[in-house]
Amino acid sequence: MTLDLTRIRAQFPALALADDGRPRVYLDNPAGTQVPQPVIDRMVDCLVRTNANMGGHFRTTIDATELVHQAHLAMADLYHANSEREIVFGPNMTSLTFQMTRSLGTRFQPGDEMIVTAMEHDGNNTPWRLMAAERGMVVKTLPFDPHTYEFDLAQLDALITERTRFAALNMASNLLGTINPIAEMCARLRAAGAITYVDAVQYAPHGAIDVQALGCDFLVSSAYKWYGPHQGVLWGREDLLQTLPVWKLEAAGNDSPNRWETGTQSHEGQAGCIGAVEYLQWVGQEFGGEFRGAAPAGCSARTADLHSAMRAMAAYEESLSERLITGLRAIDGVEIRGITNLERLSHRVPTVSFTRPGLDNTAVARHLADHNVYVWSGHNYALPVVDALGIRDTGVVRVGPTHYNTLEEIDTLLALVADVVAAH
Numbered sequence: 001m002t003l004d005l006t007r008i009r010a011q012f013p014a015l016a017l018a019d020d021g022r023p024r025v026y027l028d029n030p031a032g033t034q035v036p037q038p039v040i041d042r043m044v045d046c047l048v049r050t051n052a053n054m055g056g057h058f059r060t061t062i063d064a065t066e067l068v069h070q071a072h073l074a075m076a077d078l079y080h081a082n083s084e085r086e087i088v089f090g091p092n093m094t095s096l097t098f099q100m101t102r103s104l105g106t107r108f109q110p111g112d113e114m115i116v117t118a119m120e121h122d123g124n125n126t127p128w129r130l131m132a133a134e135r136g137m138v139v140k141t142l143p144f145d146p147h148t149y150e151f152d153l154a155q156l157d158a159l160i161t162e163r164t165r166f167a168a169l170n171m172a173s174n175l176l177g178t179i180n181p182i183a184e185m186c187a188r189l190r191a192a193g194a195i196t197y198v199d200a201v202q203y204a205p206h207g208a209i210d211v212q213a214l215g216c217d218f219l220v221s222s223a224y225k226w227y228g229p230h231q232g233v234l235w236g237r238e239d240l241l242q243t244l245p246v247w248k249l250e251a252a253g254n255d256s257p258n259r260w261e262t263g264t265q266s267h268e269g270q271a272g273c274i275g276a277v278e279y280l281q282w283v284g285q286e287f288g289g290e291f292r293g294a295a296p297a298g299c300s301a302r303t304a305d306l307h308s309a310m311r312a313m314a315a316y317e318e319s320l321s322e323r324l325i326t327g328l329r330a331i332d333g334v335e336i337r338g339i340t341n342l343e344r345l346s347h348r349v350p351t352v353s354f355t356r357p358g359l360d361n362t363a364v365a366r367h368l369a370d371h372n373v374y375v376w377s378g379h380n381y382a383l384p385v386v387d388a389l390g391i392r393d394t395g396v397v398r399v400g401p402t403h404y405n406t407l408e409e410i411d412t413l414l415a416l417v418a419d420v421v422a423a424h
């Protein structure tokens with residue numbers, strides 16, 4: 001069974017918008033996805049019916065407290081966490097990560113080593129490098145192969161020493177699209193006694209997450225990348241979340257997640273996360289039939305639905321990747337910066353970045369925007385990646401379809417890119 005794009009797209013009001021008769025073609029999804037109706041309904045309902053602080057005795061506060069609890073449960077199911085106490089909400093991935101540097105930094109001594117990969121978005125790069133500088137730590141960078149756009153795990157082995165204490169790992173690159181072997185990487189780092197912090201921001205919209213199988217210590221994603229609202233969501237091992245020193249108010253609770261969730265949180269954002277999980281669960285129930293049984297053993301029914309959903313979406317997205325990669329490669333001089341081997345599409349998300357000598361990436365993005373086709377150009381905050389490729393100043397054109405995009409939309413993009421290339 002494959003996705004029914006008509007029914008999928010009907011869930012997203014933004015996909016029906018047109019400007020001067022021209023439909024909007026959203027290929028900017030790695031920067032943020034559109035939201036389905038359940039997200040909007042949940043957020044509106046939160047603001048109408050449960051708009052109060054938590055922990056009181058009247059109806060709105062009781063409902064707000066329950067809503068926040070349900071949001072943590074929903075995220076625990078999405079990540080396949082052991083408990084909702086392992087889920088920490090925050091404004092976005094970057095803020096949560098900076099917060100974690102304050103707490104984790106206290107564990108490290110001068111001369112301790114950390115590994116950061118060359119595939120990081122700056123959000124999982126600069127915060128840790130600042131922490132390292134503050135603590136006198138040594139930073140080692142795990143390079144990727146500029147031909148295969150993948151890591152060689154022997155190089156990771158070579159970087160690990162008895163002083164390795166921490167690693168920041170990218171699960172899927174926001175520029176290259178590569179999906180990295182996080183479980184294998186974490187196993188090696190765990191054996192050395194290192195703490196692992198996984199950036200799943202670009203993986204979460206396209207693949208099922210199972211923090212228990214990954215064997216990491218922390219994992220973070222942003223709901224606005226996986227069809228939800230602007231909201232960061234961190235998972236951490238409960239013993240660490242419960243015992244790490246934390247910068248919190250005296251008045252705030254001492255148990256996780258309260259000790260991490262500073263001030264008053266965005267209840268409407270958390271409500272929207274429930275809506276996004278409900279949408280994904282619907283995808284799993286409607287279209288995930290052939291992927292039943294792929295879920296983690298003993299998981300909840302909701303986690304099983306979510307795993308079916310993500311697998312069904314990924315299977316469809318491979319057809320988008322194939323059309324995009326094949327089409328771009330047929331355009332004179334275009335170079336794709338990422339995996340192009342069609343046998344290895346399951347090792348990438350459908351984010352495809354390209355360059356062409358002599359072509360101004362910003363001009364391409366503008367030309368596409370003139371035709372209501374949305375993409376991003378530049379470094380896309382993937383500073384270690386563009387530095388490794390020697391293209392920090394110019395960057396790439398990044399095309400990021402997701403499961404609600406059609407093959408026709410890819411063809412529209414390809415025709416426009418071909419036009420702009422032909423005009424040069």
Ligand SMILES: Cc1ncc(COP(=O)(O)O)c(C=O)c1O
Nearest residue numbers: 092093094121123174201202222
């Ligand atoms: C891989 C990756 N990590 C981190 C971030 C930062 O996320 P946020 O905007 O939630 O801070 C992004 C945003 O694009 C990203 O793509």
